[in-house]
Amino acid sequence: MSLDRVQDLLSCPNCGSEMVLDAGRLQCALGHSFDVAREGYVNLLGGAEPANADTTAMLAARGRVQSAGVFAPVAEVVAHLARSRSPVLDAGAGTGYYLAAALGDEQAAVGVGIDVSKAAARQCARADARIGAVVADVWQRLPVVDRSVGVVLSVFAPRNLGEFVRVLQPDGRLVSVTPRPDHLAELRAAHDLLDVPTGKAEQLVAAAAEFFDLVDTRVVRYRFDAGAELARDLIAMGPNAFHTVPAEVGATTVGIDVTVQSFRPLQA
Numbered sequence: 001m002s003l004d005r006v007q008d009l010l011s012c013p014n015c016g017s018e019m020v021l022d023a024g025r026l027q028c029a030l031g032h033s034f035d036v037a038r039e040g041y042v043n044l045l046g047g048a049e050p051a052n053a054d055t056t057a058m059l060a061a062r063g064r065v066q067s068a069g070v071f072a073p074v075a076e077v078v079a080h081l082a083r084s085r086s087p088v089l090d091a092g093a094g095t096g097y098y099l100a101a102a103l104g105d106e107q108a109a110v111g112v113g114i115d116v117s118k119a120a121a122r123q124c125a126r127a128d129a130r131i132g133a134v135v136a137d138v139w140q141r142l143p144v145v146d147r148s149v150g151v152v153l154s155v156f157a158p159r160n161l162g163e164f165v166r167v168l169q170p171d172g173r174l175v176s177v178t179p180r181p182d183h184l185a186e187l188r189a190a191h192d193l194l195d196v197p198t199g200k201a202e203q204l205v206a207a208a209a210e211f212f213d214l215v216d217t218r219v220v221r222y223r224f225d226a227g228a229e230l231a232r233d234l235i236a237m238g239p240n241a242f243h244t245v246p247a248e249v250g251a252t253t254v255g256i257d258v259t260v261q262s263f264r265p266l267q268a
């Protein structure tokens, strides 16, 4: 809940100028002004939340899954690749779990969590005192100053590569997590859920080549014994929750299978 710590990193969504926090409002030099919500986040979206923004119920399910440690080894690799590179921007931050992990135990580190969902921003603002949470659309110009952040995180979230390279310091890093086809495969097969397409990490390398060099790739693969409630939360936290969460979900061992990649901006 610390917009004051990150105000220097934020730029006005209307005119691009710098912003300052004053009496519960974030304001730019031209007088564009945005209220800080009671819960500590600021909404810079300038429009209605899209229909596919994650809901409060999805966020709550994801929070329980993350608190149970299901993704802890993934967060550890993300934190390792992001280490000592504050400020950190998490684009599609959700609960703020990976952003908090990336800040590590450095008290001076700061992070901005952007998400198009207000429910996510609410939760992200609570995740860590070093995080400022912002509602914004990753597909628009990011409300973040040029060359200001040391790391952009993109964890299971949409990627606007041109904007990521704009906001990164020249020696910064983009750290991404993409699912591999076996990710949560047991749950998908048992409950007829959406598949993960193959080759997501490779497609990202190809799409990023215009802006980034790939510098590190790690496959993180392990199994986790999930009780029935956790198995249900694993379904409820994802895109399937927009359709239906099956009533009967039993305890199961799930496979976590993801690629974590680190990219460096191409040098001009």
Ligand SMILES: C[S@@+](CC[C@H](N)C(=O)[O-])C[C@H]1O[C@@H](n2cnc3c(N)ncnc32)[C@H](O)[C@@H]1O
Pocket (backbone or CB within 6 Å): 052, 053, 054, 062, 091, 092, 093, 094, 095, 096, 097, 098, 114, 115, 116, 117, 120, 136, 137, 138, 139, 154, 155, 156, 157, 158, 238
């Ligand atoms: C699958 S969740 C991942 C969240 C988080 N990174 C995690 O792994 O826990 C994807 C997140 O991206 C957000 N999102 C989807 N489209 C977005 C957009 N256009 N701009 C910003 N955030 C977006 C969703 O609201 C959701 O919180």
Ligand SMILES: [Zn+2]
Pocket (backbone or CB within 6 Å): 012, 013, 014, 015, 016, 017, 028, 029, 030, 031, 032
């Ligand atoms: Zn402005």
